[in-house]
Structure formats: structure tokens, C-alpha cells
Amino acid sequence: MLKKQLLLVVTVVFLTISCASDDDSRDNYPQNKNISFTVTSSDNNRQSDITLAIQGKGIDVSDFSSSESHLPFTKDYLNQTMAFLTTLDITYRDNSGGGVGVPFEPYTIKLKISTDSETLTEKEITITESGTTDFVDFTFN
Numbered sequence: 001m002l003k004k005q006l007l008l009v010v011t012v013v014f015l016t017i018s019c020a021s022d023d024d025s026r027d028n029y030p031q032n033k034n035i036s037f038t039v040t041s042s043d044n045n046r047q048s049d050i051t052l053a054i055q056g057k058g059i060d061v062s063d064f065s066s067s068e069s070h071l072p073f074t075k076d077y078l079n080q081t082m083a084f085l086t087t088l089d090i091t092y093r094d095n096s097g098g099g100v101g102v103p104f105e106p107y108t109i110k111l112k113i114s115t116d117s118e119t120l121t122e123k124e125i126t127i128t129e130s131g132t133t134d135f136v137d138f139t140f141n
Contacts, residue, residue, distance in 0.1 A: 025141055029084040030058075033115040037090050039073040043107035046071065046096040046127075056086025056140070068096070071109075082140050088113050088120070089137040097130035104129055111136040 037052045047068040052075055054061040059082070063075055090111045098104060112122040113136060123136040 026084045029140065030081050031140070032079055033082050034117075035077040035080050035088060036112075036114040037073075037075045037088075038110075038112040038114070039071060039090065039092060040110045040112075041071040041107060042109075043105070044071040045069065046094060046107065048095055049091075049093040051089075051091040051093075053089040053091075054080065054086065055089075057083035059083070059086060066095070085139060085141055087137055087139045089135060091133065091135040092125075093133040094127045094130055109134075113138050 035054060039050055045068060047066075048071070049064070049066045050070065050073055052061075052063040054077065059080065061077060061080075065073060090113060092109055092111060096104075106126055106128045108124055108126050110122060110124045111134070113120045120138040121136050123134070125132075125134045
């Protein structure tokens with residue numbers, strides 16, 4: 001009788017542990033988010049290209065800006081539906097080459113991706129030569 005009770009208790013404990021819910025992060029998606037892309041610079045008069053992208057199941061949004069007067073740069077996408085593994089990306093490319101014989105003046109940029117006022121990722125880069133390209137990205141998972 002004691003063996004049967006012990007076996008029953010062990011079986012119940014085993015079943016309880018093995019049937020515990022597995023937390024799958026995919027269960028939290030889709031989510032509606034307000035997305036904000038921001039690029040700031042220590043020198044706002046630099047010719048540069050900024051490319052933004054939101055890519056995932058059911059969403060494929062991109063934007064491009066090329067100017068010498070678009071810094072600081074902010075672009076918001078309100079109430080976007082984010083599926084599991086949706087990726088957000090900012091790519092920055094410097095095009096501010098100076099004249100022949102004019103030394104390049106380094107400057108810093110900060111790339112930032114936020115949702116609903118919460119910073120998801122950010123990166124600060126020192127641009128030390130014309131043509132430098134860098135990026136930051138975030139994936140919902």
C-alpha cells in the first residue's frame with residue numbers, strides 16, 4: 001500500500017512538472033507599437049543618407065532621406081502591428097566629403113530605435129571619414 005501511494009505521488013509530481021506551460025515568446029505577438037527612429041549628430045550640417053526599415057510578417061515599410069540639413073532626424077510610425085521576428089533598422093551613411101586638400105572633421109551620430117517611449121536599442125558612432133556607414137537594428141522576439 002505504501003509503495004502504491006509513493007508511486008502515485010511520484011507520478012503526480014512528474015505529470016505536474018512535465019505539463020507545466022512552456023513560455024513561448026511567440027505567444028506575446030502580434031503587438032501594436034508606436035515606433036520611433038531617431039538620428040542625432042554633433043554636426044547637423046552634414047550631407048548624409050538615412051535609411052529606415054520595418055520588416056516582418058505582414059509589414060514591409062521603408063523610408064529614405066538624403067540631405068545636408070535633415071539632422072536631427074526623427075520618423076514615427078504610429079500603431080504598427082509587430083509580428084514575432086519583425087526587424088527594425090536604421091542605416092546611416094556619411095556623404096560629407098570635403099574639398100580637395102580639406103581635412104575631414106570627425107563628428108558623432110547617435111542612432112536610436114524606440115517603441116512607446118521605451119528605448120529598444122541605441123548606438124553612438126564617431127564618423128572619422130567620408131563614406132562611413134553604420135547601422136543599428138532590433139528584432140522582436
